[in-house]
Amino acid sequence: MEEKEVIRVRNLRYSYVEGKEAIKGLSFDVLRGEIFGVIGPDGAGKTTLIKLLCGLLPPADGDIKILGFSPYVERRELSNYIGYLSQPPSIYDDLSIEENIDFFAQIHLVKDYAERKERLLELTGLKPFRSREVGKLSGGMRQKAGLICALIYAPEVLFLDEPTNGVDPASRREFWDILSELQLSGLTVLISTSYLDEAERCSRVALLMEGKMILYGSPRDLRDSVDEKILEIRGEFSLEVSRFIETLDGVNYAQMFGDKLHVSFNPDAISIESILGFVRSCGVKISGFKEVVPSMEDLYFNAIMKGIGRK
Numbered sequence: 001m002e003e004k005e006v007i008r009v010r011n012l013r014y015s016y017v018e019g020k021e022a023i024k025g026l027s028f029d030v031l032r033g034e035i036f037g038v039i040g041p042d043g044a045g046k047t048t049l050i051k052l053l054c055g056l057l058p059p060a061d062g063d064i065k066i067l068g069f070s071p072y073v074e075r076r077e078l079s080n081y082i083g084y085l086s087q088p089p090s091i092y093d094d095l096s097i098e099e100n101i102d103f104f105a106q107i108h109l110v111k112d113y114a115e116r117k118e119r120l121l122e123l124t125g126l127k128p129f130r131s132r133e134v135g136k137l138s139g140g141m142r143q144k145a146g147l148i149c150a151l152i153y154a155p156e157v158l159f160l161d162e163p164t165n166g167v168d169p170a171s172r173r174e175f176w177d178i179l180s181e182l183q184l185s186g187l188t189v190l191i192s193t194s195y196l197d198e199a200e201r202c203s204r205v206a207l208l209m210e211g212k213m214i215l216y217g218s219p220r221d222l223r224d225s226v227d228e229k230i231l232e233i234r235g236e237f238s239l240e241v242s243r244f245i246e247t248l249d250g251v252n253y254a255q256m257f258g259d260k261l262h263v264s265f266n267p268d269a270i271s272i273e274s275i276l277g278f279v280r281s282c283g284v285k286i287s288g289f290k291e292v293v294p295s296m297e298d299l300y301f302n303a304i305m306k307g308i309g310r311k
Helices: 047-051 073-080 097-107 113-125 139-151 169-185 195-199 219-225 237-244 273-281 294-306
Strands: 005-018 020-031 035-040 061-066 082-085 158-159 187-195 204-209 211-216 230-237 252-259 262-266 286-292
Touching: 005 047, 005 187, 020 047, 020 061, 020 187, 020 195, 020 204, 020 211, 035 047, 035 169, 035 195, 047 158, 047 187, 073 082, 073 187, 082 139, 097 113, 097 139, 113 139, 113 169, 113 294, 139 158, 169 187, 169 195, 187 195, 195 294, 211 219, 211 294, 219 294, 230 273, 237 252, 237 262, 237 273, 252 294, 262 273, 262 294, 273 286
Parallel strands: 035 187, 035 204, 082 158, 158 187
Antiparallel strands: 005 020, 005 061, 204 211, 230 262, 230 286, 252 262
16 A cells, blocks of 8 residues: 555445445545545445445455555454544434534543544534534534534544535535645545535545446546537526437537536537537527536536446
């Protein structure tokens, strides 16, 4: 294992039902100090992967090493080096935030954690609410309380399973700001999410579809690796029109985002003028258009439409 390599996964496979794989030959590395994102829709295999990494499930095949430990075989030895926050967090509603923190510190036999507790309460903005029962917290505050409990024993690696799922946009942003602060302290974070925009804040990502990796790398490298261009068109579109556009030679996909349509196209096969002419011929009044940098949503749709990673 390389010096900076914290997580090493090779050809990992897992099946809940014989003959139907939930994880299909995943291989990737996570480096020390990274925020590594596991991105994908419901059913992509994100939670199963995290359970395998935490030693909660036995792999059917392949190899996992975390800080040099095999998580399923050496789970007890590894437990004090990793933190885990599930969705929803496994904390106690009838205890206050501070009582939960103290409980998790004690079961991990942590001593002299008062200073760390104060620092984490300050970082998450929960200091004024330390005496409030967890059951009376908002969704975002509850997630932050769970985060403190997962961090109170100072793990080297933190696993977060869809921690922002169902949380309001402002709380999502605050949660990611906290993760950025933790990254600066040297903590390694592996986070799963179905929000593709959150991938933009990760050091590197693995995008999953039906248990198989369809994209892997840093957001910048993934954007630089695609030959397709993205044309953003503003107007009043219907799903039917977007499907018609996808029939054009040279167009990979067309995806609606409110009053905007993103069209992925090969500039060697079709021009912007040809796409706009076809859109107008469908009766759409165009209010504006421009070529844009591919977002993570664009990269994901491109990979799916090309059939990368399909059976």
